[in-house]
Amino acid sequence: MLSINNVDFAHKLTHGLLSLGQWMKLTYMYNFENYIYISGSK
Secondary structure, X not given: OHHHHHXXXXXXXXXXXXXXXXXXXXXXXXXXXXXXXXXXXX
């Protein structure tokens, strides 16, 4: 039972980190594009 819980927890943690990574990458790229657009329009 303990090992199953650990595997489940690790799976959720991995999935959560991947989701967070995807969100951060999208946010970073969005901000980066806006930064270039704002800088280029000056």
